[in-house]
Amino acid sequence: MLHGPAVRRRKLGEELRSLRHTAGLTSREAARLLGWHQSKVSRVETGASGVTPSDVARLLDAYAVRDPRSRSLLEVLAGSAGGGGSEWWHAYRGLIPPQYRDFISLESQASTVRTLETSVVPGLLQTAGYARAVTRASLGGLPEEHLDSLVEVRLTRQRVLRTSSPPRFTAVLDEAVLHREVGGPEVMRDQVQHLMQMSQLPHVCLQLLPFSAGAYIGLTGPFVIFSFPNISDLDVVVLDHLTSSLYLERKEDLDAYSSAFRTLQAHALPPERSLDLISEIGRS
Incomplete structure (x- = not known):
């Protein structure tokens, strides 16, 4: 690794x-x-x-x-x-660590992004209010101007889903993600509404793992799989930790995480039923 x-x-x-x-x-x-x-x-x-x-x-x-x-x-x-x-993220070299810049670079060029999230909404789908609350909580004590810049980075990343050739983005979310009140009720209502809107994009697929699914593979931590066109053997799995990220690129690792993601999708609700549950949680 x-x-x-x-x-x-x-x-x-x-x-x-x-x-x-x-x-x-x-x-x-x-x-x-x-x-x-x-x-x-x-x-x-x-x-x-x-x-x-x-x-x-x-x-x-x-x-x-x-x-x-x-x-x-x-x-x-x-x-x-x-x-x-x-690239645009190099303007933030003094603010974001090399691992984050590397992640953004991969994200900007991937043809397919698959992610499991167990505690927070994926960065590409966060509202400004949600991103601010998550960043403030995870990096406590930041000066307000630094916080503003990090939120700006997060929102600028999301442009990748609005390009003429966006990646196919598939996210499997633990239901707990939507019950965790990040930023308070109003922020969460906006976030749920935003998820509903983003799910209407033809290249975005959301699936929810309901509490009724019980324990599942990947429960112990989120991961992202980036896949790329035209170049052989370039896929990579990214695992985030508190102070760093690990990048896995061995064939055995890629096969294991790709298989795990397929299993997660099979156990998650189909996209239509997932949106129904997301909407129901948003109304509660």
């Missing part, structure tokens, strides 16, 4: 090495095309060092990679692997 940037560097290096082989180039030939030392190409391909998005673009030019989405994903991947970048 590694933290996000290390996983991203290794994934990026593996993909760049594969593209170099496809282009029929040796590492020495690739280095000569870019005016680099061969050792730099080797360090990038093994994940020993980061590489900037602009250098990735130069490598992709050398390897004749033309597909825009593949190029964009690899360039953003370089930024999340510790290679810099100019």
